[in-house]
Amino acid sequence: MKKIILLALSLALLVTQSVQAAEADATKKPDAAAEQKWTYKTPKLDRAKLEALLAKPSQLLIIDVRRPDEISKIGGFPVYLSIQSKDIENSLKYIPKDRKIVTVSNHAHRAGIAADLLASKGFKVVGAVGSQNYEEEGGVINKIEIPPPKAAASSTDTPKAEVSTTQPKI
Template sequence: MAKINKAWVVAAAVLVAAGGYAKAQQKTATTAAAATPAYKTVKLDRKQIDALLAKPGELTIIDVRRPDELTRIGGFPVYLSIQNDDVEKNLAFIPKDRKIVTVSNHAGRALKIGDLLSSKGYNVVGAIGVQNYEEEGGKLTRIEPKAPATAAVTK
């Protein structure tokens, strides 16, 4: 029987283990890619948004966040607030003759709504997350919550 060199056995074991590891990594990457939805709407950066904001007459910003997110985080100075689930019910209020930018915290919801609006014939130029915008040096407008209504006192 031929003598087997221990170094060759160890090297073979390492190669087998490495091959298994590589296959596992490839499978993980494939699964992650499949789980991440692909959007047609482009995610915009701060410079692109600032350029669009320089021509406000051509732009409609649709913020799809909840009111508590708007007041806690802030947003752009002028926007149309339509929560994510209400966009389709409010299409009549969205102008078709302007460029549209959709907004959420990190652009996830904004990208989804951008695709929806594009499929309905709107001119969606992109989506942005306000927190990403702020991280890139952009300044958000702080939005104060409405004061609670007080009941009228009758005598």
């Protein structure tokens, strides 16, 4: 009898733990960027591949396709050409064709779209990278420090114009 009760309690505990684990998995939000499959012709670069390219800066052009507010909030690479993804096709004449190109976005998906477009137009695209993915892999992203707003000048801080009372010599 004791064995049956012990077996029933063990079974109940096991079922409870399984149900709790299933509920935890169901409530966990999946990471949209991680779930999205890479469907682009351009290869997605990891940190090691990007750093190998960054070692030869005279041969490389980084095109960041993010909005300026994303770059200032998240950070970016030290030197890049900023062309938002919606403007790539209209900016082709400004992009040099003599360099290897890496496109950048937050998780590389917009970068993949832009890279495929550039490759189809004859540019030497070597890959796409996500700046946040690069940072998660241990890479260093340059953060843009936004200075605090200047305090409003009070009336006592305003310099007053000085009036000369001397007569000019003639």
